Amino acid sequence: MNSIHYANPYNYCSKGDLSFGVLFPLPSGLPSLHHAVFMLCPPLHRPAGAAPPIPLELQHLPWPSRLAGGSVADPLLQCAGRLKLAPSHLNDQFPNEISANGMAFPYNGYMIAFPCFPLLEAPSDDDLDTVVAAYAAGVLPVPLPQLHKPRYSIPRVMVRRDINEGWLRLQRDFFCANPVYPESYFRRMYRMSIRLFRRIADDVTRYDDYFEQGINAALKPGSHPYQKILASLKILATGCTPFSIDREFSISRSVIDKSFKRFIRAVVKIFGPRYLRPPNAEDIKALLQTAEHRGFPGMLGSIDCMHWAWEKCPTSWHGEHIGHIDKPTLILEAVAGPNLWIWHAFFGMPGSCNDINVLHRSPVFDDIAAGTAPSVSYVVNGNQYDMGYYLADGIYPDWATLVKGVPAPMSDKEKLFIDMQSAYRKDVERAFGVLQAKFKIVKGPAQMMKTRDLEYAMSCCVILQNMAAEDEKDEPLPHPEDYDNESADGRKKIESKTTHQQLQQDLMEHVWTMFGDRASLPIGLGICGGESASDVSAAESLMSADVRSSDPLNSHLK
Incomplete structure (x- = not known):
């Protein structure tokens, strides 16, 4: 029976969800206790001035007949689990509830619950003092995993994201005195200026407290409001999935998905009456x-x-x-x-x-x-x-x-x-x-x-x-x-029919001005007038001679 059973203060969930039934082997030198001792630890958001964790003695309760026999640890392994209870701010709101499977009672403004176990003999004050002193001195080892049935056939994978590092990275990129990226990059990525983003983020955070930064069950700060809102804007701007940006913002897919749905609702509720309305008289x-x-x-x-x-x-x-x-x-x-x-x-x-x-x-x-x-x-x-x-x-x-x-x-x-x-x-x-x-x-x-x-x-x-x-x-x-970009403008200039017709008329006038008054040059007569082939040949020979004599390259070769 060398085991002590108590509630683990680091093994509960937030908002009143407590987990009990964690086994701890007794260190050597402590007395063997033939009973169960529980450490009662208030939730994380304990009221200011509340009493510190104290040991509580459980009254003896009848054990279910189907679990009769065996050691104290056997029914503990079968009955340990998680009981979810809502917090209470007044002790008289929740009366004591005792059943064959557990016991619940108010303490320091919260509803506390745990499985009950048979007390084979009443503990002495010296035994309780010894256990509390050992726990306070850190003698007791790290608790074993919770003994409850998983909610899913495939257990969840715990990803240890550094949420604070994600927020610090965003600060360095856009929100510090000397950011890595200029504001034009922010506008390009999130489709708005930083000035407008701050206004939207502040109003959304005031409207929905889900976006406020809190403390999670591991006593660590949660995600910053800017992380959740920027992730939502990234989904709107790029159409990506929450899974594809969890590494960029260092928050989980479920948090991004929930933040996105709450963000779009908050924007519609807050800004819809002003920015999605019919025009007024002005x-x-x-x-x-x-x-x-x-x-x-x-x-x-x-x-x-x-x-x-x-x-x-x-x-x-x-x-x-x-x-x-x-x-x-x-x-x-x-x-x-x-x-x-x-x-x-x-x-x-x-x-x-x-x-x-x-x-x-x-x-x-x-x-x-x-x-x-x-x-x-x-x-x-x-x-x-x-x-x-x-x-x-x-x-x-x-x-x-x-x-x-x-x-x-x-x-x-x-x-x-x-x-x-x-x-x-x-x-x-x-x-x-x-x-x-x-x-x-x-x-x-x-x-x-x-x-x-x-x-x-x-x-x-x-x-x-x-x-x-x-x-x-x-x-x-x-x-x-x-x-229209430069390429489109260039294509229009290339395919312009007006320029084509104008150029054709100008060339026609230019050729007539230069060669129309030369009676000795039978070019027009030979080609256009249907004259003999000898006239055409003579004209071509004369043109070739004129071109060769006027070509500077030919003059240089001579």
């Missing part, structure tokens, strides 16, 4: 001024749809979500302005729907129908209008709030209108392109199973794009024609 005034300058008074933006492939779509839903794209997709309907700001985002319609089906289910015109939209008034060609409109492509219906192009333009007036309408309608296409370029998660196939997570991810990307547009509003915005 916004409409600015949009109308831009539209007037463009030559389309009353235009509030352009509308179109974008498909997001859904790789994890259930097989039974494929028929509903497969349309003109040969894979399951979800549709985003958006309204964008000239500065890449997305004023309206309606996401979640299955991919089998077309733009008209999405429009009929979209709330884009609900405020106008309800009469709650800001007033709009403008004059076009002497006619007064009181509703704004969006530029749309040809599939959309002929509504008063939508302006489409002419199907078959014939006159120069119609051709000019279709060119201008098509150019400004590309605002929403450009917004889609920037959205997919910034956040690759919405460009590649979606890896999430639940549609609710997909909605939060898409809304989060739209909000972050609008926040970046506001943060960078003072920077010059490139025009669509500036997107």
Whole structure:
């Protein structure tokens, strides 16, 4: 019976999860105890001023008949396990609970539980003092592993990550006085400036305490809020999996996955009311001024749809979500302005729907129908209008709030209108392109199973794009024609028909100016006039002689 059984203070989980039943062999020189002694250790977040760990004597409880017989260690090996209990701040909230398998009671504001074992004889005060002194002096050896059945058929692999080193590395790279990388690298990697990132991180941490840095069960500091939020932004920016970036941020895949889902929800809840809303009166005034300058008074933006492939779509839903794209997709309907700001985002319609089906289910015109939209008034060609409109492509219906192009333009007036309408309608296409370029998660196939997570991810990307547009509003915005690189400009110059025709006419005039008044030179007559072969031959001989006499290389050879 030379064994002492007590709760291991370093072998519990956080938030009130305690593990008991760890065997410790008695060191030599200590008395043999024919009973079980437990050391009671309060959880890690023990209230200030709480008493230190003290030994407690257990009352004798009847042992289950099925475990009768054998030594004290035999039933211990069979019954040791983990009991999960919630912390209590008042001792009277949890009364003592005694059963054949264990005992639980409040202590120092926490619910404490452990398996109970038969006390063959009452321990003496000297025995308890000896055990406590031996434990305090470090005489007792390291505890054996917990004696409980694993939760999974394949045991988990313990990866000893240096979480603090991951945070220190991020500090050295971006957040110290002399960072390794300039801010442009940070913006390129995480799609926003450091100034905007700090603002988002602070608000998200205040909103959700999950991102706060705590102390884990091993008495070590947990991951920093910036680690969790930067890992979430990396998933949005690159579309990677949590498993592929756990080494970069020194946090586990499960923590990254949980942080990502909580981050996108926090962003939508915090910033959605401001950055994902219809335009107010002040916004409409600015949009109308831009539209007037463009030559389309009353235009509030352009509308179109974008498909997001859904790789994890259930097989039974494929028929509903497969349309003109040969894979399951979800549709985003958006309204964008000239500065890449997305004023309206309606996401979640299955991919089998077309733009008209999405429009009929979209709330884009609900405020106008309800009469709650800001007033709009403008004059076009002497006619007064009181509703704004969006530029749309040809599939959309002929509504008063939508302006489409002419199907078959014939006159120069119609051709000019279709060119201008098509150019400004590309605002929403450009917004889609920037959205997919910034956040690759919405460009590649979606890896999430639940549609609710997909909605939060898409809304989060739209909000972050609008926040970046506001943060960078003072920077010059490139025009669509500036997107053509030098190679494209060179190709256009090479394939220019206008230059070809102009060069042909100029050469024709140049040749006539030089040789047209030379009656002694039968070049034009011989070649173009259908004269005899001797005339042509004479002309060629004369031309060759002129070329040889005027060639400096031939003169040098002579």
